[in-house]
Amino acid sequence: MDRTMKAMLYDRYGPPDVVRVGDVPVPEPVGAQVLVKMSATSINLTDWEGLTGSPAYARIGGIRRPAKKTLGSDISGVVEAVGPEVQEFTVGDAVYGDNLARMGGFAEYAVASERVLASKPPGLTHVEASTIPQAGAIALQGMVRAADGKRVLINGAGGGSGAFAIQLAKRAGAYVTAVDNGGKLDFMNSLGADEVVDYTKNDFVTSTEPHDLILDLVATRSPLACKRALAPGGVYRCVGGPARVLLGMAIGGLILGRLSDRSIGVLGVKMGPTHFAGMAELCSGKEIAIHVDRVFDLADVAEALAYVGAGKARGKVVVTSG
Ligand SMILES: NC(=O)c1ccc[n+]([C@@H]2O[C@H](COP(=O)([O-])OP(=O)(O)OC[C@H]3O[C@@H](n4cnc5c(N)ncnc54)[C@H](OP(=O)(O)O)[C@@H]3O)[C@@H](O)[C@H]2O)c1
The missing domain is CATH 3.40.50.720 (NAD(P)-binding Rossmann-like Domain)
Known part of the structure; x- marks a missing residue:
């Protein structure tokens, strides 16, 4: 029988209360994908845009309904399983990255291509690391x-x-x-x-x-x-x-x-580990400070999104699981 996990799901564009908790199968990593047991996912404006379906580019891939059922792209966690083509990471590695193409961070597990991930700097917590990629x-x-x-x-x-x-x-x-x-x-x-x-x-x-x-x-x-x-x-x-x-x-x-x-x-922003590694180095060296305004539990993602959407967040808001 499939293992299940808690995930914050939505199937229509709208305000934060369209997000609900659901039980879904834990995704299987294939090819060069990694299954990450989530520790923290920070909220970006792209999550708000994906939630509301606005601006129009947020509907690419799903004009009437969201193509991805779970938001959350800036993830940090521990590798739980790897696909057969993964080369960089093994089970137990602490990783973080911007999973913008797949999303899925507001859940207990997420799959990501290994090329969007980097090893989490040991001096940063998962909450801190999740604020950096995007x-x-x-x-x-x-x-x-x-x-x-x-x-x-x-x-x-x-x-x-x-x-x-x-x-x-x-x-x-x-x-x-x-x-x-x-x-x-x-x-x-x-x-x-x-x-x-x-x-x-x-x-x-x-x-x-x-x-x-x-x-x-x-x-x-x-x-x-x-x-x-x-x-x-x-x-x-x-x-x-x-x-x-x-x-x-x-x-x-x-x-x-x-x-x-x-x-x-x-500015067409280039995403991926080579483009955020410099910031991780500066943050690890305490040359740039990370500002986390609030941390919410996974079950409270709708509240976290509403907090960001209401214009209250100073710096970053992070959602934690587990
Ligand atoms: N080009 C690319 O490849 C690429 C990739 C990823 C993301 N992005 C974009 O990059 C941006 C990054 O945002 P972020 O995650 O840093 O967002 P964020 O944390 O939500 O910060 C955006 C800030 O802008 C403020 N704001 C809203 N409307 C404003 C206005 N009219 N004038 C001045 N300030 C305003 C917001 O305050 P309020 O609370 O008052 O709204 C908020 O404090 C987003 O626009 C996202 O779409 C681009």
Whole structure:
């Protein structure tokens, strides 16, 4: 008889209460897949997008109904079983990674391709390690141009990626303006932000001096507005937001940037261990701090998602199992 596990399931897009606990078979790893006994899964905005089915790209693979029944991509746990082609890991290894293609982290077990996983740094707990893969990769790539004396703005800076990005920009010697809702201003100041803006009250385009680098984690503006927020030679990159805004940025931003001595576009974030390992090293060496706002039990995933969706999370929210 199949072994069963608890998993947080949903079969339609909607608010957090569409998520329910269910008993399902423990998945079997095939090929180069690893079965991970979950310890911790951190919540990313991509989980919220997958839950609500918005923006439109969150419905890729399942236009009317979610294709994946269990959310949760940034996982950390212990290898329980391996597929016949797995080379890197053996049973008992502590691993973590971003399982974005398969999800499934809000469960007692999840299968992941071994190529998305890395060995968990021994100095980090599973809760800490689970905060790094997606947010760390975004922050590292988004802040690659941050440098001494540069003016850097991070929009959506009070969440998971933003908390890492603020610290990276400060380490690089930049002057950092951090934008998020009013409840996160103190938090962003505590991470080193020189200037903070409440997006519910002020528009950073009109209320701040031009910037050399803008990382927009939640893009809502036109390429023209972004151009106005950039100094000559400045670079704007967004990573998330409504599909029409991202499309406008990719096409209109490219043209406008070329005409105005600025670079405006979408950052296609590369995911995987080689792209988040640098952040794990910085966190293990205590050079970058991990900020976990709250930890929820697996059974309370709906509450955890609602907490994130209500705009309350400062840094990361993590769900633990077992
Ligand atoms: N390009 C890629 O390959 C790729 C891959 C993975 C993820 N992503 C994207 O990367 C982003 C990373 O997000 P994350 O996980 O760090 O999210 P997060 O932890 O949820 O943080 C996002 C922050 O932005 C704030 N925010 C919401 N609307 C805003 C607005 N209009 N102006 C300013 N701030 C606003 C949120 O605050 P509230 O609480 O007020 O809403 C929250 O604090 C997401 O957009 C995701 O879709 C991109």
